[in-house]
Each structure stands twice: as structure tokens, then as C-alpha cells.
Amino acid sequence: MHARTWMTPISLGIFLLLSIVLTTAIGASGFSLLDLDTATVTMLLFDVRLPRVLAALLVGAGLAVAGTAMQGLFKNSMADPYIIGTSSGGALGAALSIVFFMGSFLPVFAFVGATASTVLVYIISRRNGRVAVETLLLSGVAVSMFLSAFLSFIMYMAGNSLHQIMFWLMGGFWNISWNDVWLGLLILPGCLVLLLYARDLNVISIGEEDAIHLGVDVEMMKIVLLLISSFITGIAVSVAGSIGFIGLITPHVMRILVGPDHRLLIPSAMMAGAALLMWADTLVRILPTEIPVGIVTSLFGAPFFIYLLRSRTRT
């Protein structure tokens, strides 16, 4: 049985606040903070580490919430925020920016790429004013492949920029400024809107026809869910690149812990995703050589995904 109370999200909230302090304090600058003068410490903590921690928090929260919404909409706990082409669209946008504009306006390019590909997938799937989620899923795969072909071509021709594109593709927070945090703050209202639709998400996760019977304008809901999710994901991708598995695993684990009610699930996933990505990024920071955080999340995420697959097929 699930412990269907607010205990889990409240505990997660406390853990998250502690994590902000702890992850900001932990670092790899090689010095003990006490040895440095106050000005340097202040600079290190508030201009280097804190924005990085907060960006990881926002991106982690956003990806987890968008993943929760996608899993609810697709009635499938194997769905993630990138399932309808968001990440490949964002990646293509970022690659275009890197190759042709030397990386300027990269977040804008990534955001436009991510949301444009979602809109494209939606338009392709729409027929007689209705969108079948199965078609949406398949169109997402097809558009992703199509965009990936362009991305591969650009990478092949990229020359010196290849390393930069690769680093971006794997996702990370190595070069975060306060500006990225301000941009990332847009994720919060997105999450709030999805939280307002939590009960509709519950109903739609039972089945579309059931949802219509229960008074949900399902086609309208799909537009809202896709639009908000791809907005959140687009922002997340433009801040930190396409970081994998956070949006897949967090909702799944939280559903096991708090149950499928999105009124509890969304806030729980939001805080868990935030904490998870903050700690993953901290791990990356203290490694001898800094690597993209996406490598860490995938390294731990992929085996977990396989575990989920196997435990699902057993039942």
C-alpha cells in the first residue's frame, strides 16, 4: 500500500532545503573555505556555486514535473519529457547556434527548437480536431529521428565546434550564471499550472474516454499539457542541455512512494527531481575531472530503467 499522505512531500521539502545548503558548501575548488578571505568565499559561494545549485534545482524540478505530466497523459510510466521530440529539437537549435553564431543566443535557439518540434509533432498527429496519443508517440519518434539526422549532419561538418556540441548534448551546469537562474525561474509557474490540472491529469490517466465521461475536455487538456510540458522542458534544455533520465525515473519512483494521485505526485516529483539533480551535479563537481552531469544521470538511470522494465514484465 502507498502511504498516501503529505508526509512524503513534506519530508522531501525539508531534505531539499538542507540539500541547497549542503551542496552549496561542497565543492572542488581545492581549498578549505576557512583559508580564504571573505570576499573570495562570498564570490565563490554566491556567484559560482549558488547559481549552479539553484539552476540544477529548477531544471531537475522541471524535468520531473514535465515527465510526470507526460506519463499521465500517455498512461505509460515509460514516457519522459523528451518523448515528443523536445530534446532533439532543442539539440538541433543549440547546434545551429554553436556552429553558425558561435554560441550566442544558444538558450533562445534551444528553447525555440524544443518547443517548435513539439508543436510540429502535435500538428502532424492532429486529425479531425483530435489527437490520438498513440499517433503522438509515434510522430514524436519520427520527428526526433528526422531532426537527429540534421543534428548528425551538423556535427559531422562542425569541425572545431564538435566538442562544444557534444558537451551541450550530454547536459551540464559548468557555465551557469545568475542569468540562467532567472531564465530557469520560468519553470516554476509552469509547474504551478500543471499542479492546477492535477485532478484532470488523474482522470485522463485512467483513459481518455473515461475522462470525457467525467467531464474533461480531453483535446483541450492535451494542448495544455503538451504546451506547458514542452515549455518547461524547453527552458530546462536551454539552461542545461538535454539531461536524461531525471524526467523518467523521478515520477516513476514517486508514484511508487505516494501513489498515482497527481495532487501529491506533482509536488513530490518536483522536489525529488530537484534534489536528485542537485546531488548528481555535486558529484560531478567533486570528481577530479568535471564531466557533463548527463553522463552521471544516464549512468545510474539506465540500469534503473532496465530494472523497471524487468519488474514490469514480471507482473
Added chain:
Amino acid sequence: MTGIMVRTEDLGVSYGDTRVLEAISIAVNEGSFIGILGPNGCGKTTLLRALSRIIDPAVGTVTIDGMDIAGYSFRELATILGAVPQETAVTFDFTVEEIVQMGRHPYLGRLSSMDEEDYAAYRHAMDLTNTAYLADRLITEISGGERQRVLIARALAQTPRVLLLDEPTSHLDINHQIEILSIIRGLTPGVTVISVFHDINLAAYFCDTIVLMERARIAAVGAPAAVITDLNIRTVFGVDMIVRTHPLTGRPYTVPRYDPGPVVEQPLQVHVVCGGGTGAETLYALRSAGHEVTAGVLSANDSDCTTADGLGIRVIRELPFAPISPASLKEYSALLDVSDAVVVTGMPVGPGNIDNLRELGNHAGLLIFLLSPGEAGTADQDYTGGEATSLFEGLLNRGAVQAGSVPELVNRLATLRADRA
């Protein structure tokens, strides 16, 4: 005064280029119970889907409570109309209580939570459907029948004025079928019920009106007795059914005819002496085994006579309540002369049919089987003051064979036929 609650006018629905509903015009009185019957793929479910706005009509209109269905918001419609789908595959682990609470969704604002009225409505729905004890169980872990009752509870939690059901009892045991349909029947006339049925007899019993559908169209509409007829069932379902009047309810009920198949080559000629319903199983089994079967002498109002007629078996019959006439006895005697075997069931014997037994004694060398589980011609079936019992004993003494069951009898006759060949 009741008005029309649900009306369709010239309703047509297409899936792609295929027209799955054609010219459907029905008017459902407020508070009535309508059953939709028809073979698989005739458009029953599609009609329900059009009524609940899952699919839009290609032509025509659906009107609920006097207003075109397209004029309602989804939320408004869900407060008037509840629907129970045939099958719901829930992926996520909601509890039964959470599922039933979803029935209150159309009444709740985005920021509001359930008030006393909402709690009362969903709890009443759970009590009605006997699902309260399942409240904390997971919807993914209960049986199909329990899930069906939970979905009915969810629809009732909507406190609808119209309830649509798609084969609401298809996963239930017969006791639960009747229980659930009685509950639904009890909702009328407060609620107008439109339900697709799989079982003709349940529809005939519970519904006020039957809509019989065939290939996207309405084949017949009316009271159960007017719609459920041999002819309609044969035309629409393509199967021969026996339609009778239920002895307790007066409603029509149907049973399959089960054609016994043709008579085989070189059949045995078997005559069956029976009565009072003791011959039905024997007559059917012998005809199915391919024998040429005759029966009699039987009273024309005997149920064995009805069985024989239904199976196309030749019967020597007498007028109801009349003793066996000399003409019938002569016909019977002639038939015994050409029969390869005679079967006598453990029938009740009285003054009216005792001549059937007496006549057997006049045919020496006749192969006679006495079919009875125990003693042939037991006293409690003897209404002749002992004569029947002594006649049975006489037959046994002269070589009549006792068969304990119908299958045993069929086997013995099969052996006999094999020996002949």
C-alpha cells in the same frame, strides 16, 4: 408528466469511410430503461459513444434533455449523463475510493475540494453497488466483476439523470448480474437508463423498451414481447432460438434450438414411450445419435410432445386428457412391429396411458429398453394401483434390458447398430 430525455434524429456515424451508424432515430422517455440488442459489430457501442459525445455524428443530432449535445460543455454534460464503459484498463494504482471519487470531478472547481455533498454522493454510490468494502483496494488488483461494479459506482457518483451502460454485467456471475441490474432498474424513474445488452433474456426482463440493431441500423423497436420474436432473432442474429414466455415474469425468454443434426444412413428405428417430460433428454439424444425416432402415444399437451414436435419427431398423439383411442393404439401397434428397439422411460403411468404398456406385451421378440435410474416402474410413478408395476416386472422377466442412464442407452443402441452393419 414525463418528457423525452434522450433523442437522436437521423443519426449517422462514420469511422473513416465506413458508416457504422445509419439513420438512427430514437426517443427515450424520461425515467425509462432502454436495452440495446444486436450482434457483434452492429453499432451498439458506437451508439452509446455518440450519445456520450465520445464521437461526433457525421449527420443528424443527439439531444439530451431538450438541448443538442454539442451545446453542452463537457463538464455540464458529465453532471447530467454518466457512462459505464465496457472495459477500462487502468494502468496506475489508484484505490477504488479514488476512482469512485473521480465521479465528482465535474462538480469540482480547479481549486476547490470535495464538500459534504460530494462525500455523500460518492459514498451512497459505493453503498448502492456494494463496493464500500473495496474502498482501500487497488483498482489494478481487484477482479473484473468487482471493477465493473466500481465503474458503475463511479458513474452513479456523478448523480446523473441519464445513465449509459455498455454490457454492464458481462464480467459478472449470474447472481451479481441480477443484483446489479436490479439496482440499476431501481434507479428508474429518477434516472433514465440506456444499456447495451449481451444477454437477450436479461434485457427482456429488465427493460421497458428494446432497440434491436442490425448492421448499423435499427431493426426493431418496442416492448420486449414485440421485439424479441423467433423471426426477429433469426433475421438479426442468424440463429434459430426458441422464444417462450417466462413462467414467472410473463416476459419473453429465449433458449437456443440446438439442431440435433441429420439422420444417419441405415438408422435404427427406435420408438420411445414416454410422458410428463421424462422423454425430452432421450428423444434429443437418440435423434442426435442419428436414429430414426418416433414417440407415443402421447397426450397433445404433454411437454414431451412439444419436444418431439420441435425435433421433427413423428408422434402418435391423443387429445388432451383423453384415454388412448383404438385408432391410436392400432397406429402404435403398427409402429412397434417395424421398430428395431423400443425405449420406455420412467414415466408416470395412469389410466390414460396404461395401454402403452399393455400393448408392449402383445409384441413378442421386441427389443425393449427400460430407462430408469433405479427400479423400473417404481411405485411412486404408478397411479394404476399396481398394474403398471406388475407390467414393468413382466417386461423385465421377458428379457427387457434396463439402462441406467441416457448415455448408457445411446451406447447400447450404437453397439446394436454396429452389430447390424
